[in-house]
């Protein structure tokens with residue numbers, strides 16, 4: 262043990278024995294807590310406590326939204342102080358360091374001192390320290406050198422300020438620390454102001470982000486600062502209730518209540534009316550918008566009468582619907598090629614066109630095979646990212662044990678069985694381009710949390726690394742599931758749903774689309790080009806395709822036409838060239854398409870086996886009889902309805918032993 266450490270322990274022991282110290286009151290009180298409440302022995306030197314990677318992640322995930330909002334403030338503060346030798350820590354309300362920025366050259370020294378990601382700085386473990394004592398008191402403070410309780414920490418100087426959430430609860434602690442510093446504690450007072458000021462900025466950014474759809478009221482003691490640097494910020498709903506506030510506003514409101522103790526009735530501040538604290542009703546807020554000079558925007562505190570100058574920010578208006586006469590803007594080619602004339606698809610393409618170059622994550626919904634990946638590729642191709650990779654990931658197909666490494670990558674030797682060279686991960690592969698997360702509804706909950714971080718921070722932490730790597734990706738996710746139902750059932754994270762669903766595009770099922778003929782023509786032209794056959798559909802085959810329900814949507818259509826082109830004897834695809842399931846569905850008595858399919862099947866040429874082999878099915882005969890009766894036994898009309906030649910109908914009638922009543926037949930029996 263060094264001499265200074267021994268002297269420090271001496272002082273602690275004397276203080277514990279009741280001797281006065283020359284320390285600030287907040288430090289002396291903390292020392293007493295350490296001995297009397299936390300049972301810390303001044304003589305014991307403790308190593309810093311760094312939580313496991315998994316626990317760190319749990320702490321980070323619990324405050325994901327906050328970390329995202331705080332990041333800019335944290336980075337800006339670090340840039341300001343890095344040159345002075347400080348590192349920056351952001352801890353949660355339990356004292357775990359959830360964000361950290363420091364000079365990597367000093368990594369091992371910083372880690373030894375506990376200035377690192379995952380370090381636990383709560384007072385009951387770490388003793389008097391800036392973070393722990395800030396948590397215990399709710400006050401910003403400097404814990405300088407031998408102010409620390411634990412003699413291991415006495416080389417450090419640490420300055421911390423609390424960051425409160427919009428309801429006034431402690432959300433985080435912002436801390437700057439240095440391994441070396443001048444001896445006088447006063448050398449850190451400017452740092453204290455700096456940290457307090459950034460804590461205030463982070464708190465306000467969090468408040469504004471959380472309540473961006475509500476009235477925001479900003480107040481300052483002087484008109485000159487009302488619009489520039491308002492000290493007090495609060496969010497108010499349309500009924501004039503206070504929804505949230507920054508800490509300075511909380512203190513201001515508490516002071517008002519102190520002036521009139523009768524109002525201190527134990528109700529929380531959030532939820533009280535604006536008019537309880539200010540001579541202001543919600544209807545007055547529009548006159549406080551910044552187009553009026555700040556000097557005319559004076560409001561008074563309701564109890565003390567103190568004047569303040571306000572600025573009210575209106576909730577954003579709903580985006581007006583485009584005028585019906587405005588011509589529709591031209592679609593980018595890849596999106597234009599998605600449909601020809603289907604209203605729902607045109608709608609999807611037009612909305613996708615507006616979103617192609619935004620940072621927003623998109624969610625594509627639709628039944629299996631409706632073209633979700635096809636649409637995602639079209640959006641990528643239409644965007645500024647077109648030259649960069651489009652990386653598809655099927656979240657349902659990757660085993661849960663592999664998906665984390667596959668997605669986020671890993672360092673060499675990160676776990677048993679890891680590739681020796683490590684892995685970049687699919688997220689990094691998509692850098693600059695688009696990451697397509699198919700079947701996102703099947704992603705395990707633990708990975709949903711990690712993905713949320715990637716989306717929030719735009720950075721990825723490969724397994725085995727502590728430092729995240731920035732990544733520039735556009736995420737498009739797809740699902741055939743009802744994600745809102747999944748959220749309600751607790752299988753999908755609500756915050757991830759909100760982050761992914763910046764723009765939701767829902768594809769229609771093929772059976773609902775009006776452009777089936779166009780799709781068929783496209784597929785036939787493609788296959789015809791390869792096989793050098795000008796394929797076309799016979800009338801009955803077309804009728805069957807129209808009547809079929811297409812549970813597998815466009816994928817099933819493409820496969821059905823592949824099959825039909827392969828088995829067709831010539832360029833005309835007949836009904837019996839179609840796959841069995843389409844013909845079977847057409848023949849089913851209560852199938853999705855009813856009698857027309859049955860008749861369409863009947864109208865076709867003799868099928869090999871089954872209907873065409875001479876065996877007569879009751880459905881087949883009944884369906885044709887019904888159609889003939891409906892057309893008053895006009896064979897030409899039935900042929901026209903089915904798009905076939907009338908001789909085909911006569912041939913069918915003969916095979917099914919149907920004779921027209923005009924010729925003495927039994928008709929409908």
Ligand SMILES: Nc1ncnc2c1ncn2[C@@H]1O[C@H](COP(=O)(O)OP(=O)(O)OP(=O)(O)O)[C@@H](O)[C@H]1O
Nearest residue numbers: 599628629630631632633634635636699741815816
């Ligand atoms: N508009 C389209 N034009 C031409 N082909 C399309 C179109 N939409 C989809 N396809 C084709 O249909 C098939 C299925 O499309 P895709 O894989 O995009 O569907 P999906 O909805 O993502 O399916 P799943 O839900 O099973 O993942 C693919 O072969 C695709 O090329």
